[in-house]
Amino acid sequence: MASSSTPSSAPPRWLYCDYANEAGEPVGCRGSAVAPYGRCLQHLDGADRSAYLASLSPGSDIDHRGTTFSPALLKELLAALRDPATGQLRIGDAWFAMASFTGEAWFVDATFTGRALFSMARFEDRAAFHGVTFTGKAAFDRVAFAGVASFHGARFIADALFSATFVGKAWFGRATFHRGVDFRGSVFEEATELGPLVCAGSVNLSATVFRSPVTAELAAHRVLCMRTRWAATATLRLRYATVDLTDAVFDYPLKIASARTAFGRSSGSIVYEARLMGLDPRVRVASVSGTDAAHLELSDVDLSGCKFTGTFNLDQLQMDGDCSFASAPGGIWRLGARLTRWTPRQALAEEHHWRADRGQVGWTALSSGSERQGVGPADLTRVYRQLRKSLEDGKNEPDAADFYYGEMEMRRLDPARPRGERHLLAAYWALSGYGLRASRALGWLLAAITATVLLMMLWGLPKDDPTPQSTGTLAGQHLTLRTDTPAPVNPGGPLTGRLTSQRFEKSLRVVINSVVFRSSGQNLTTVGTYTEMVARICEPALLGLAVLAVRGRVKR
Numbered sequence: 001m002a003s004s005s006t007p008s009s010a011p012p013r014w015l016y017c018d019y020a021n022e023a024g025e026p027v028g029c030r031g032s033a034v035a036p037y038g039r040c041l042q043h044l045d046g047a048d049r050s051a052y053l054a055s056l057s058p059g060s061d062i063d064h065r066g067t068t069f070s071p072a073l074l075k076e077l078l079a080a081l082r083d084p085a086t087g088q089l090r091i092g093d094a095w096f097a098m099a100s101f102t103g104e105a106w107f108v109d110a111t112f113t114g115r116a117l118f119s120m121a122r123f124e125d126r127a128a129f130h131g132v133t134f135t136g137k138a139a140f141d142r143v144a145f146a147g148v149a150s151f152h153g154a155r156f157i158a159d160a161l162f163s164a165t166f167v168g169k170a171w172f173g174r175a176t177f178h179r180g181v182d183f184r185g186s187v188f189e190e191a192t193e194l195g196p197l198v199c200a201g202s203v204n205l206s207a208t209v210f211r212s213p214v215t216a217e218l219a220a221h222r223v224l225c226m227r228t229r230w231a232a233t234a235t236l237r238l239r240y241a242t243v244d245l246t247d248a249v250f251d252y253p254l255k256i257a258s259a260r261t262a263f264g265r266s267s268g269s270i271v272y273e274a275r276l277m278g279l280d281p282r283v284r285v286a287s288v289s290g291t292d293a294a295h296l297e298l299s300d301v302d303l304s305g306c307k308f309t310g311t312f313n314l315d316q317l318q319m320d321g322d323c324s325f326a327s328a329p330g331g332i333w334r335l336g337a338r339l340t341r342w343t344p345r346q347a348l349a350e351e352h353h354w355r356a357d358r359g360q361v362g363w364t365a366l367s368s369g370s371e372r373q374g375v376g377p378a379d380l381t382r383v384y385r386q387l388r389k390s391l392e393d394g395k396n397e398p399d400a401a402d403f404y405y406g407e408m409e410m411r412r413l414d415p416a417r418p419r420g421e422r423h424l425l426a427a428y429w430a431l432s433g434y435g436l437r438a439s440r441a442l443g444w445l446l447a448a449i450t451a452t453v454l455l456m457m458l459w460g461l462p463k464d465d466p467t468p469q470s471t472g473t474l475a476g477q478h479l480t481l482r483t484d485t486p487a488p489v490n491p492g493g494p495l496t497g498r499l500t501s502q503r504f505e506k507s508l509r510v511v512i513n514s515v516v517f518r519s520s521g522q523n524l525t526t527v528g529t530y531t532e533m534v535a536r537i538c539e540p541a542l543l544g545l546a547v548l549a550v551r552g553r554v555k556r
Contacts, residue, residue, distance in 0.1 A: 014065050019043035030098065031067035040067045041077065049076075056080040059113055061092040064099055071103035078107070093136070096121050104147075107132055118143055129154055130171070140164055141182075151175050159201075162186055172197045177220075178275065183208050194218070196263030200275035203241075210234060217263045219273050230254050238283045239263070240276045246307075247290035257299035257321075258283040293317040305349045309379045314386035319394065325402075326352055329362030343437060346402040348383060350375050351410070377414035381407055401436050401552045408434040431545065438549035445542040449511050452535045456507035458498050460528025463491045491525075515539045 017029040017040035031040025037048045041064055044052065056062070058081055069077075082089045089107070093114035104126045115136040122144045130152035138156055143164035150171040157178045163185035170191040180201030187209045188194070196217035197203075203218050206226040213232040219239040229249040236243070237259045245256075258281070262273055284302040289310040300321035308314060328351075330344035349364070354375060356365035384407035391400035411417060412425040428434055432441040491498050510522050514535035524532060 017043055032063050032065040042068050053080040058083040058090040059092050063095040065095050065097040068100045166191055198273055239281045240279050242284045242286050244286040245291055246287045250295040253295045255297040258301055298323055308383045309375050315389040317390045345405055351380055377410040381410040398553055405434055405436050435545050435548045436552055438546045441542050441546035448539050452511045453507045455531045456510055457503045458495055460524050460531050461503050461506055462525050
């Protein structure tokens with residue numbers, strides 16, 4: 001904290017104040033000398049100060065870099081810039097770099113018509129900028145706010161830069177940024193609220209530190225939180241924003257949620273969002289890579305473009321409300337000389353990029369200019385597995401099934417896995433979509449039943465049901481009988497002649513019994529016997545896969 005509030009030792013680019021003590025020795029004041037007096041505003045004598053202030057008018061440019069302001073001195077300066085007719089405080093270019101404000105600094109309802117540059121300034125007490133309009137660039141980089149910093153209701157027409165230490169509370173409620181606001185490197189010691197504020201550009205919180213529990217309400221186009229650290233519990237309630245959490249650190253639980261309505265605690269204080277109107281108010285997460293997801297909770301956010309690879313403890317990520325992912329393309333697509341069919345499911349953006357790089361139709365390619373991460377099937381397998389576990393722990397079995405499907409797909413397509421395993425997974429995929437596609441399993445079951453019935457009618461049923469024959473011998477008063485059943489006779493004649501309703505009924509009875517793993521008791525030829533044996537193994541398995549797939553979709 002000390003480093004951010006200590007002025008640089010490099011000489012500033014302005015003419016130093018030449019104020020000397022009674023012995024005539026320069027005191028080393030680094031305040032900007034007011035022309036033509038050679039001294040800073042603090043050290044001007046009464047007559048020279050009055051003459052300088054009398055030369056100012058509303059909208060004048062002022063340069064007081066390095067100057068120390070007491071509350072009384074600042075009040076005198078601002079009084080010279082206030083319109084006597086309207087009471088409006090108007091300032092042109094304002095140079096306050098490295099200035100020190102020893103007491104309360106009140107710029108309330110002022111309008112800076114030029115640039116407002118407070119770089120490396122220090123506010124020892126309250127800094128009040130609420131209701132201020134900044135029409136030019138506003139720079140508060142490396143500023144130290146020892147007391148409360150209030151920008152409530154301020155309007156920033158151009159870019160705004162904040163990287164300072166906020167030792168006291170910081171108020172940005174109902175602040176409006178027409179372009180972007182940069183808080184990079186700032187430290188919020190006691191801030192419990194950030195916003196609600198509206199930013200038509202980016203709110204950059206990268207490398208920012210929040211040391212106290214905080215609730216941020218931001219309506220912005222983008223919210224950048226790369227390497228941001230939350231050292232206490234925090235809640236980000238966002239609208240319209242795409243948030244990037246790459247390498248962010250959560251020491252305590254952090255919740256990110258979409259706000260369904262405009263910010264404001266009453267109808268009369270709703271934050272005006274005109275510059276964001278027409279955009280989708282739902283929040284999108286661009287990346288959680290490099291974070292520890294054990295303390296992260298996402299609620300009602302769009303994860304269709306989110307990067308997950310490189311995230312730690314992803315299986316402990318909490319997802320609440322309507323958290324949606326990208327969808328895999330559905331339908332039949334031509335890939336080179338063959339057709340491939342995909343069924344709709346939730347999929348990771350990184351799977352889209354990986355497949356699109358290989359020319360697979362229907363998948364979304366990585367946007368131009370984006371950095372390629374070299375993500376492969378092994379990486380995606382781990383991500384799908386951990387997200388599946390996260391959903392299962394949250395009792396969301398139906399959505400977890402989609403991530404199990406994605407995990408199995410990546411295992412099947414991973415060239416580093418044994419070929420036997422990949423062939424087995426390919427068969428599992430073809431038969432039932434990894435036990436998740438009931439229609440596929442039922443289709444194979446219907447095909448198997450049809451083929452079995454046809455085999456039975458053509459070759460499996462004997463020509464006629466064998467008629468048992470009894471023979472016996474009489475020896476005295478004893479009669480010995482023996483009944484023999486002749487071996488089934490293979491059917492003969494043309495094949496079409498075997499397709500009768502009677503043979504169909506018998507064949508269907510055999511097949512139905514096979515599906516439920518029972519023997520029909522029907523006399524069969526050798527071909528029919530082996531066909532029934534195969535059917536009693538395969539058809540119940542296909543029925544079981546179909547039941548498993550249905551259960552996976554309806555299980556709570």
